[in-house]
Amino acid sequence: MATRLATLVDEIRACRACAHALPHAPNPVVWVHPSARILIAGQAPGRRVHESGIPWNDASGDRLRDWMGLDRETFYDKRNIAVAAMGFCFPGTVNGADLPPRRECAPLWRPRLLPLLKKVQLTLLVGAYAHRYHLGAAAKRTLGDTVRAWAEFPPSVLPLPHPSWRNTAWLKRNPWFEADLVPELRRRVSSALR
16 A cells, blocks of 8 residues: 555656646645545645645644644654645646646546545545535535534534635634634544544
8 A cells, every 4th residue: 555655646746737737847745644644635735835845834834733733743744644635736826816726636636545545534624625525515605604514524524714814804703613613623633643
């Protein structure tokens, strides 16, 4: 299993399927290990992650780690946390905001990658693209509605908003998120890592 996963990761890192549509050279960012017990399914790497090759290596990652109750050392231990976004490459920006993940990426790689992560007990769905892909028709009309309905989903998945500073206003309008869902997130993370 480890060999198959390593081979697939090499293929993903060599992928150039979207090169024609990206404003820069592709740099697929995938962070996985066969022992990982938590999978973070986000949108796509941002500019800083594209440049460093380290997932969630930015202010959004700081907020996500805080929500999860994890320090950097635990978070970046691949035996604990796998990171496989809906798009592995930074899609670029428009008017200062990151573009959506490229549509080619998820169908090309996720059906081959996810079955190899057999020890994953908890999948964190970060953002609407991950909600729609993983929850399908069970995803609600809006991101907020999906996150608010978190208790309706199996305990192995947890929908979250993106931890970007752009969502600070949403977090202020929805104090229940930090009061109710963040403690549950920390409980599930702790349980998965035991």
